[in-house]
Amino acid sequence: MLVNEVINAKDLPVMEFDGIIVGGGGAGMRASLQLAESGLNTAVISKVFPTRSHTVSAQGGITCAIQSDDPDDDWRWHMFDTVKGSDYIGDQEAIEYMCSEGPKAVFELEHMGLPFSRTEEGRIYQRPFGGQSKDYGKGGQATRTCAAADRTGHSLLHTLYQANLKAGTNFLNEWFAVDLVLNTDDAVVGVIAFKIETGEIYYIKSKATVLATGGAGRIYSSTTNALINSGDGIGMALRAGMPVQDIEMWQFHPTGIHGAGTLVTEGCRGEGGYLLNKDGERFMERYAPNAKDLASRDVVARSMALEILEGRGCGPNADHIFLRLDHLGPEVVHKRLPGITELSKTFAGVDPAVQPIPVVPTCHYMMGGIPTNINGQVISVENGEDKIVDGLFAAGEVACVSVHGGNRLGGNSLLDLVVFGRAAGLYIEESMKQGVEMKNASVDDIDKALERLNKLNASTQGEQVSILKEKMQQNMQNNFGVFRRGDLMEKGIEELSHTRDEVDNMFLQDKSATFNTARIEALEMQNLFEVAEATAITANERKESRGAHARDDHPERDDDNWLKHSIYYAETKEVSKRDVNYRPKTVQAFQPMVRSY
């Protein structure tokens, strides 16, 4: 059966696995490794060859209190920083779990062969990153981010792929997952997926389905994200009636290369680099007198945006900021930041050992996502009560467990994806040992999951994908960026509602079954659109400023009304609130404070 035919559930071939993981990035491959090593029949469904996943682009490192740089470092200090960084809507039980389990997960990666940079003592090299402190914010800057030069994500992703090869994981590489299959008991019983090369389509049935599809930064026109970051897991979850949480929280990374959007790691500032405005002023000293250039990302991004708005940007159009590294000397720049040197030369035409890099805040990371508990189990919210979705898990950027809350700290995304990819794997492994039965889906259940694909294949007219994508990206960029305002957001939502009809009825001209990238892009566009709409509606609803969500019309944090997660369902397009977890197991909860750096 091919993807370009009229597809009926009753004719659809079936593949069966104990566990399937949708997404071959860091979270997915950490989960699959756990399952494959435990002998379960596991498959990774990845739309690209796994080492092409976006984890590969992570640069600066993985933050974790492994006590290499500082033998007295404490995971509780890391927890404090992360809670503060989240602007107090990160779930403390999850943050506690991540920070305390982190060292184990990082050492495991090293044992698998990750080529970390080293200290003179032969231990893993750590560098300072933004928002890090010793002694609960009282002991000055910490040095906690474990690094493999400035190619930590690349090293991590390749290491996990290698470990999975060793463990014998089944890889369905260049397969595209279209939608979740839900049975009438509301259990997730696998996915519809097709092999991109040939167009062969299957119902892939499983006892456990893990979404590890990463982020969706491509809803914005300027992003550090790979072209494949289209929020496929979010789209699948929303269409299947699951909620998303805190989806309005988007991180703008302070240093995307001006014009190209490619990332320049925070590790540049960790190694001693700093930002300059057109007057040559180190302006971060004004905005964050203590942490300066190593304040939290939301703080630095806003400060940069203000400098530009107030006319102190660099360049002929006064539209960017300079990141200076040349004072570090070519030795440090080339040894510690070789990837940045390469990227700066390619995309900005500058050698950072000599000239400053032109940078600008750029969409980088989706803090929100599919709500889960610390075992990766997806949660739906019914009448204000959490309910576990049977058979469905999520980990990594697609999930909102929530360790990042309103703002993620640098180096915490790699930690999040290994810790919670591993946690989901461990939980599934354990529950399979206890015995999980394979649940069935009816023909109707499967047909429902095929609707979207069949509609696209039947299209004979409608708008082109590239035009719709540009329209959506411009809208998100202009109306839901670093600074937000109610009237602009309402205008943006109105525009999106028109685009919605066009996206639901777009035209797929190329109907070929063979490596049809036009079909993939169309399906991705529908996923992106779900994320954009959820972001827009939720952002407008959160009437306060917190973390990365900064509103000119509601400039203050409102703990009385919004010390809460937002929950959004696509079916009703309504936003509700969910309590933030303030119940860590081994330490006292950190209470909200004024957040200054």
Place this chain on the structure above:
Amino acid sequence: MSAAAIPVEQIKTITMSIYRYDPTVDEKPYMQDLVVEIPTDKDIMVLDALHLAKQQEPSLSYRRSCREGVCGSDGMNINGKNGLACVTPLSEVLKRNKITLRPMPGLPVVRDLIVDMKQFFDQLEKVKPYLITKSDSPDIERKQTPEDREELDGLYECILCGCCSTSCPSFWWNPDKFLGPAALLQSWRFIADTRDEATEERLDDLEDAFSLYRCHGIMNCVSVCPKGLNPTEAISNIRNKLLTREKN
């Protein structure tokens, strides 16, 4: 970026001559000349030009992901030389306003610029591209000196794009027997890693007439590697290791 958004005075047209083949539609491959409007106010990459071409011709197929030279998706043959489209500035390869794009040579074409990489990855898997240890892992990380770690520089950065192996005549002739530069670079990456405890078996696996010894030092791999790596040197390091082993 769409052509429509660019002011007229900042547009010029170029010809992109692109290898086209969809086995379900075309009897045989052909070259299609697409006239594409590109901006003149800034230099764009070959991949950006391909996106513009795809807007007029949505059926045009190629792989891409990170668009910054780290994921290895968009290896292709650009004016006769393998490279990554996303980090190749158009200005460097445009000749008389024309550029020619073909799939990487030596592997079966799936469609347009997309090749079947199975052979490439099969060869990679043969070198056991993962750390093999026999001793117990410590509770913390295994120690490694900065000097020992430096041995991995120039090796671990490989992005598996396939530019090297598909530019290697030895790989074209014997893609099933000669492992090719990419796989051999990975082999050396693990032999060179002081943490790895399987050097002998790794060397044993390479000791036949084809796996390693079909490298004739042509060095196409070095000249095309988009990451500036040197597989030929890695191969000669393995040869030396094999030779010194025989002497002992």
